[in-house]
Amino acid sequence: MAVGGCFCGNVRIEYTGQPIASALCHCEDCRKLTGTLYSYSLVINAEDLKVTGSPKAVAKVSDAGNHLNNFFCPDCGTPIYGHKVDSADKPLGVVVLRAGIFDNPELLSQRKPVAEIYTKNRVSWLSPIEGADQYPEGLALP
Ligand SMILES: [Zn+2]
């Protein structure tokens, strides 16, 4: 089991299971969402994630057509995860977990991204990750 939480500690997560995918995303939404140049997220089954605290949701549809409720800590603003929803706002089985919230940095070293998406937006001084599939645009979530 992996545990993590936000900057102030008011939202905590527990994660079990194996990710469906892991990706760096260089899209403009991820820049705003994280306040930095790209995001690193694990695509996981929603049932494998337990959340304590009361994260606040901000809904957005990505360029790739993914409807996501993006959850943030209401106190410190740390992005925690995005939950895929259908067009009627019903939560589906897939969650995009923001990888930087894990407490154990070892875990992130062991889980190298399998893909990079929106590479057309990658800043020019950053190199592609060796061995990660490169996609100029976004991908539809499962
Ligand atoms: Zn917080």
Ligand SMILES: [Zn+2]
């Ligand atoms: Zn993105």
